[in-house]
Amino acid sequence: MAGNGGLDLLVQGANWEVLQTARYANGKWAPTKHLFKSGFFYDFTDVVQNGRLRLFIEQPTGSDVTLEETTQNPDGSWPAPTPMPGLAPVRVTSKPTRNYLAAAVVGTHVHLVYIDTNGRLMHTMEQSHGTWTAPDQVAPGGAYRNDWFESLSAASVGGGLQVAAVDQIHRTVLHTALGTNGRWTPWSNVLSWAGTPRHWGMPIRVAMAGFGSSLQMVVLTNGQVAQYHTIRSPNGHWSSWDDINARVDFNRAGFIGTVLQEVTAVNVAGNLQLVFASDDNRGTLFHTTRYANGAWTQATLVQRYTNMSAWRPAGVAGSSG
Template sequence: MDLLVQGSNFEVLQTSRYASGHWAPTRQLFKNQFFYDFTDVVQNGRLRLFIEQPSGTVLTLEQAEQKADGSWTTPTPMAGLPTIDATTSLPTRNFLAAAVVGTHVHLVYIGSTGQIMHTSERADGTWTYPDQVASGSAYKQDKFASVSAASVGGLLQIAVVDQAHGTVLHTVRHADGTWASWGNVLSQTGKPRYWGLPIRVAMAGFGTSLQMVVLTNGQVAQYHAVRHADGSWSRLGDINAQVDFNRAGFVGTVLQEVTAVNVSGNLQLVFASDDDKGSLFHTIRYANGTWSKAGLVQRATNLSSWRPSGVAGSAG
């Protein structure tokens, strides 16, 4: 698993978890004066980074990629995409997510008005003009706080946190480019006892099924569900009850970020804490449904020079 880490002083860091369970030394790729968010994908063996860069009152979507020698290109604007008006953007920190569907990279992000926008890369490297995701649905005017994307059965699936309704929404982009209406995930999974306010969602595709992780603003309120090939959902299960974050050293108030990656048929998760060290926790949900105990990433790779504040993972 390749893991990119956002440092609290706007560094982009890189490490990897090998099949043996060991972690690569962490290195700083570059440092910016300021950036909002980033995400990454692996396409045809290339690790690609997408980042939101502010400049004055606008945000620019930029991209970079890792070269064969391990070095990185300098982030450059993504051709064909308009800037995002940062003066009206809701929320203040935008979020973006990417997935490879077939031969194309798809990017979704929270636009100037707080709604979810979608674009895909053409064969010539330019990007399609953004369209609003599921614009005709009942939730089209809602403002979303987190977004995730995954390739499932050859289709793009999107999930968002809708804090206005205290839930998570899900949609599918059909092969003809149309979108299914937003569906309320809690109406399918049931609402856990200790739910709180949802703050983040992350997903990974597993063939024709989807695995989703939701974080809420409670200290022990992290949940997992599966969307099956027939569109049905499992109930949201308590992750902490399986992995025991406290045993791994969690002393913060909340786990504030998460990334989800399909690695050889197992779900690997990395969580970022809000504590003063930016502690990162790793766990695995195996294909048979069992979980590994959570482990502190800082015990496996040296992150003492930085304070992590965000994570983005991919199956490298």
């Protein structure tokens, strides 16, 4: 693991490999190592809990999808993923795509949200004895309850769970929170609060990270220069969108005009670190940091600092702890 002030990064290879690297507090990257290869999987996500890196993966098994987990051993090795106790396989009615899992540690519990094969957002929580609660639908009421969600993210904010999802039916991003009473707040349309950027297009991915009682959100759209950042304050107010590309200059880092298709957002020592995955034929990854004072670092090409030439990255999941 990266240790204090570092970023742990898991990478999904295009041929269903799971890779691991880390960015240390001094800015150096760890060598990339191959953890395991699956015949096929839909998505993965990770958290750090009690100093241990945990991986959750969506594994197809015949006509079902099984949610599986594994935890890194103290020596750095990884056991093979096994089914999450208490969760029945999810019947496949259509083929999911990536970014269908998100997890967050809230207090002493891990919460997992996922998009089922009917497009609904579902939620489960790991109990103290290691089994998972029966899945419940996230924010089941309101105008958006039957929409088909394309991407989601989860974050621990102020001691509670907050969830965001891309709703392509309404070309927007929605937000909800799980209250202490166990009920979800109604879906809120983020664009209604933060406005609509000039080059908005179609949103495709959302990623979030908690900072105390505030939340930072990043959204990717299907445009080449359309990646945006906003902050949700403790009072529920959203800031206007900030144009990430204008701040970090992906072209200078080697962006070749393809869409940035994946992103992970992590609170690392009070600063927001982002890793983006491109859909080019090399699986190019880009890293940037937004400091607590609002300044951004220029985007850098991750493969310049850690060798991934044996694989083509296709997805990313970051954590810190």
